[in-house]
Amino acid sequence: MAQKVVAVCNLQPNSANVTVVGVVIGKTDLKSFPDRKNIGSERYTFGFTIKDSPAHFINASFWGRGDYIQRMSSCFRIRDCVMIENPLIVTKDPEKEDKFCPATSSLYRLLLTENHSTVKVLPDTEADPRLISLFHLPVKDHRDFYSLADIVANGQSLDGNVLNILAVLQSVGETKYFTTSDGRQGQRCEVKLFDETVMSFCLICWDMETIRYVQTWIPRETVLFIADTRVTFDSFRKSMVATVTSKTIVTVNPDTKEAEVLFNYAKDFSETGALDDQEQFGDHMSLDTISDVFTVAQLKLSIQGNDKQNCIYGVTYAFITTLNLDASISKVIRSRCAKCRFQVNDEMQTCSNTACPGNLNLEVTTGFDLLVDITDHTGTLKSCSLSGPAAEKTLGCTVDEFLHLTELQKTALKWKFLLERCKIYLKVISSPKTRNGIRGNILSCTLADPVEVRQTLSAVVL
Missing domain, CATH: 2.40.50.140 (Nucleic acid-binding proteins)
Structure with a gap:
């Protein structure tokens, strides 16, 4: 029939x-x-x-x-x-x-x-x-959504609520696989979002179908209307996160006026470089998950060569060849906008990023902001960022404690690391705006154990 x-x-x-x-x-x-x-x-x-x-x-x-x-x-x-x-x-x-x-x-x-x-x-x-x-028409009223700032501002009062979000894809994290206590296989992928109000907001995906879908999206060019996502307070991050559930429908590049406005904002904002800085300063990768050992040349090749990876994490045993702790304070410690991480003009108390939404109500953070060169027998990776908590842990002091050091004490701290071989955990990302096309972010730096260096490097293909 x-x-x-x-x-x-x-x-x-x-x-x-x-x-x-x-x-x-x-x-x-x-x-x-x-x-x-x-x-x-x-x-x-x-x-x-x-x-x-x-x-x-x-x-x-x-x-x-x-x-x-x-x-x-x-x-x-x-x-x-x-x-x-x-x-x-x-x-x-x-x-x-x-x-x-x-x-x-x-x-x-x-x-x-x-x-x-x-x-x-x-x-x-x-x-x-x-x-x-x-496919590009949201399943809910296209005007019915929360800004990321609304979710952050309401905090735990929204914990467990199901709501709609309109945001731009900032980046897609690596898919993590795991086995549950009862033997079932699972996976998890974290996606970072942003809009005009918040620079980075976490969306968590558990379903493999969703993760495959996510991997087809283009960072910074994809606007998402996320219908019926659950928002919860993450006690580990001490912030709100969203989760894709079996109820959630994600509309990619929705055909709405609100999405068009957000897309144009994202395009202009990306061109300022603010999101590159956010990636540099906003990393929360656990060091326990980073085990691959690289030489400096291998790090460069992985980003610039045939692999064409956007981001890699690794360990390198290299010498610190530039560490200007005894330079002027403005080159060691900087004030940055809490929203976009751009520098703040201390005299005018304004964010140097004209597109930043934080200029209306400026919040400032002060921290170490060092540029470090690392060198091994294969080459030098210049101007790696050593900032925030990673810098404090490396140097063994807070910003306030550093400001009270004498010039002799600063010089002594500098020579504790300068020209010494260190074990360095790095995040290296592709960055077309920089001269050499890559940007390094030091996640951890400690003086290396000579025995560990000898055993590890003997197993690495140099």
Whole structure:
């Protein structure tokens, strides 16, 4: 019997031989559950959400054997246009459905089974362009969102709330894999966001489908409308974070006036270099996770050579060849804007970044801000940043304590490290605005143990 394409808004329960066509706007990972009918076996499922008009979208779930459901799940991704054939149309339980799935406009949901239903991906040449355009329309009111400053300012009073965010992608972190106490495999990826009000805000992704989706986004050029994300207070960071859940729908580069304004702001703001400085000063990587040992030449090659990596972390055993602790105070300690990390004009008490939103209510932080050269037998990495807590830990003193040192004491502190081999944890990032195209940030620096140096370097391919 011929199948008929039915719009989401016209679906009715128990309709037979129905085909639904739409663009996939959300998708969850594969899950398994004990099969009640066949004791000892499992049933597998995954969920997704499709949209076929500006106001109408619906949730679907596919059930079946593990290998079949795995194959069906892997055949399409978020943003694909699909044709769903012969789904069962069932009335949804709003209390249960809206708690764990995206809140949809439809009263129903689609139930797909291995024996009766199929999902086919429509090639771009066959997909209706109007479907693809729907992908850029938020599923919630495009004016209903929190700025990042609103979330930060309200702090713990918003803890656990589900809300909408409009922001720009700043960077995508490395995916971390782990095993739970009961043996299940998991993953985690942190995404940094920014808008006109906050320079860096963390969005956490746990689902592999979401992480794959995230990795297709272009940093600093992608505006995101994140519908129904959960915000919580992170006691470790002592700040608010957002989390993508099974309810969350992320609209990339939404076709709205608010998104256009934010995109233009992000473009202008990126050109000031403020985000480069934010990456340099805002790193929270645990040293325990950094184990790769590099020579200076290898660090440069990894960034500038064929690998074309944007950022690498590593350990190097090198000599400090420039450390101007006895220079003028302005070259050792600097006042910076708490918002964007640009320098503050101490006389005028203004941020030197004219695009910074913090100029209206300037908050200033004072800290070490040193440029250090590190050298080994393969070359020199110039002007590495040693700042903030990393500098205090390296030097063994706070800014206030340093200001009370005599000139002789500053010189003695300088020669404790100068021309000495050190164990240095580094973050090296690609930075087209700098002369050599790379920027180094020292995360930790201690005098090296000669025995450790000999054992480690003997194992490194030089």
